[in-house]
Amino acid sequence: MSGSTEDCRAPTPTDDRPASWPGRTTSLVCRYLLAAVFLAAAITKITDLPAFKNQVLLHSSLPHPVGVAVVVVLPWLELTCGACLALGHAVREAALIAAVLLVLFMVYSLAFRTGADCHCFFLPATFSSGDWWWPLARNLILLVGSLWVIRQRPS
């Protein structure tokens, strides 16, 4: 008996073609856009944690324990994902986590229809206290970008 059974199997069809340059470019743009947004959101929260805490605990409709968990973990998760996307380490994994976060944000926006300030992106409250659909639309655009990054084959 020589050789293993694996030698006799037909090779599994894998797509080894390199990604096309428009695809790579779009993926890169999406990646850096996501990284910039997540880093900005994280740094805004981390540099003013008490304000973020009050915003979540007083003005969101989340149950208190969930709110506390969000306050403690979310800024750092955003920072880690943003850093990974910016530095090119574990990009698809970070993009997947970002996508999950964006879906959760969208569910929240839909459930509570709130346009209240989220303490993101260095903007004062007046900038983000508009219509309830704006965070939803913004997160949808970012979600499409993150899905593009996830589906892109590593070069």
Next chain:
Amino acid sequence: MKPRNFVHILAVALALSGYSAWSLAARQEGGRGELPADFPVATYPLFQVPLLRLDDARALWRRDTTLFLDVRAPFDYQCGHIAGAVNLPEAEIDKRFPALKDRLERAEAVVLYCSSPDCAKSYWSALWLHNKGLKRLHIYPAGWNEWINRGLPSAHSD
């Protein structure tokens, strides 16, 4: 995708979260910030609740520790309210209060408003909340009409 990478990302985020937990816990031990002594411009004599002018209300609105309570009817609230305000209709205050109690107690300032100075709902609501043991209550008598007429941030629900 490698599961190991997910573990790395989550582990780093959780490790860094320790800083947030420590920072917020240390701040809580240090006590809550007091509002400036010159904030109230007048008080409602019955139970000494400060009455706010527009500038005072706006200054408090900018603070994230302030909770604005709209005591008008839900329909009025849906048509338009001060951005970030929560609806606690005066007619349903006893029914809706339990759900809001935690948030009201955590707020460093609670500002009640109605449509105009002619509307007594904010006074009645403030008295009711005062009797429930809530402190740091403020009334913004000029209310929604003045706020929206000055073009200040507002929101509406569908």
